[in-house]
Amino acid sequence: MKILTLNKPLMVDGNSVVDLQYDFEQLTAKDLNSIPTIMNSNGCILTTVDPIFDPTYNFFLFAKAVEVTSNNKITVADVNRLNVKDSVIARGLARDFLASTALAEAENSED
Numbered sequence: 001m002k003i004l005t006l007n008k009p010l011m012v013d014g015n016s017v018v019d020l021q022y023d024f025e026q027l028t029a030k031d032l033n034s035i036p037t038i039m040n041s042n043g044c045i046l047t048t049v050d051p052i053f054d055p056t057y058n059f060f061l062f063a064k065a066v067e068v069t070s071n072n073k074i075t076v077a078d079v080n081r082l083n084v085k086d087s088v089i090a091r092g093l094a095r096d097f098l099a100s101t102a103l104a105e106a107e108n109s110e111d
Contacts, residue, residue, distance in 0.1 A: 001069060004090060008083045012074050020074065020090075022065040024097045031068060035060050038076055052102060058094035059087055065094070 001023040009016040035057055036046055044056045051057040063079035082090060 002093075004086070004093065006082070006086050008086060010074075010078065010082060010086075012078045017074065020066050020079070021069050022062060022093070023069045024061075024065050024094070026068050027061075027065055031064055032061075035064060038064065042080065052095060052098045055091045055095070058091040058098070061098070062090040062094040 001021050004020045004022065006018055006020065009018050010020075011017070035051070038060050039046065039056060042060070044060075046054055046057055048054045051061075060076065063076040066074050066079050067076050079090070
């Protein structure tokens with residue numbers, strides 16, 4: 001599990017949250033496949049063929065990882081209220097996770 005320390009605290013159920021715990025490894029295929037639906041319900045669409053390059057997909061992947069890691073105590077809707085600076089950092093974390101996973105898979109397939 002990793003932690004994103006926020007530049008601006010997030011209010012969740014009347015509490016100020018400064019650290020968001022997330023663990024992409026806790027996500028399931030079902031969680032991953034739910035991201036486009038979550039995006040659509042927030043008025044967003046997937047803009048590229050490969051989600052690694054879609055910043056909005058990456059943001060909602062991070063938000064889902066926070067939701068799962070927190071056992072739904074912090075929801076995707078809560079994470080969607082992050083300020084711009086924190087949201088850019090969050091989507092970068094998800095992008096880096098996806099890219100490193102894809103790279104590891106490519107290296108394994110070469111063996």
